[in-house]
């Protein structure tokens with residue numbers, strides 16, 4: 001019988017002393033090196049033979065990758081190497097970005113979240129990544145150091161396909177920034193997995209909204225769908241419906257529009273048809289939950 005988990009092959013662990021050194025090394029060894037943080041994606045993919053890097057480059061602890069800082073005038077910066085448990089336990093994150101806390105807490109188990117990072121989740125670019133929807137809805141921007149120095153990568157244009165992003169050889173995401181959420185905002189993440197612990201999403205729906213007197217309904221929505229296409233999906237047609245009205249039939253129409261925007265596949269977790277129907281259900285539920293919070 002084939003061994004599904006052949007074990008870790010031999011590879012070199014590289015610990016650079018600076019961002020410049022790390023970036024130069026990664027650029028010089030494009031295609032045979034990989035940066036890593038918690039390693040919870042990297043080590044599993046290497047163990048299973050899906051990735052075969054010669055070098056694993058540990059970027060934890062490099063400049064800007066540690067710590068969480070909150071500026072009440074600007075927003076929140078989370079170092080790339082900060083594990084999800086630390087993010088979820090941080091008082092400023094809990095107070096101003098509860099959607100991020102909720103999304104982190106949906107990832108696998110407490111044990112895994114003591115290693116796994118939001119930046120690793122984002123850079124891994126799995127359509128099933130649980131924190132990606134919240135990061136998109138909260139207008140997240142990656143701070144990246146690359147061969148040409150620092151630049152910003154907004155998440156709205158970051159994802160190209162499973163594992164494919166705007167990052168190039170030599171790029172290191174050092175942190176993720178979230179601007180201050182609009183006043184009177186609320187969010188909800190709903191994940192459907194085969195079990196509560198340690199399974200990837202069959203589908204996931206993130207809904208975030210804030211009061212906005214400039215639109216007819218008085219509410220502006222941002223929605224992100226997980227596991228129903230090669231990249232996270234922002235169903236803008238659904239968002240536009242909710243900007244016009246939030247009555248029951250509008251919520252139903254938005255849920256239908258979210259379903260229509262998906263291009264899921266059949267796999268071991270669920271069929272494409274099941275995923276589409278679940279997107280409609282969870283979008284209806286998530287939007288209703290957000291409205292209930294905002295009307296309190």
Ligand SMILES: Cc1cc2nc3c(=O)[nH]c(=O)nc-3n(C[C@H](O)[C@H](O)[C@H](O)COP(=O)(O)OP(=O)(O)OC[C@H]3O[C@@H](n4cnc5c(N)ncnc54)[C@H](O)[C@@H]3O)c2cc1C
Pocket residue numbers: 034035036037038039040041042043044059080106107108112115116117118119120121122123124128129130131167171172173174198199200201
């Ligand atoms: C048992 C188990 C259960 C899991 N359950 C879930 C789940 O429920 N939900 C979920 O979303 N995920 C899940 N995952 C996947 C994984 O834990 C997450 O994607 C996690 O957030 C990855 O973070 P990390 O820091 O470990 O990333 P790493 O493994 O270190 O890196 C992930 C990817 O990002 C790249 N990368 C890392 N650091 C940088 C950087 N600084 N700059 C540029 N690129 C970088 C790496 O090269 C790699 O491609 C699970 C994994 C395991 C092993």
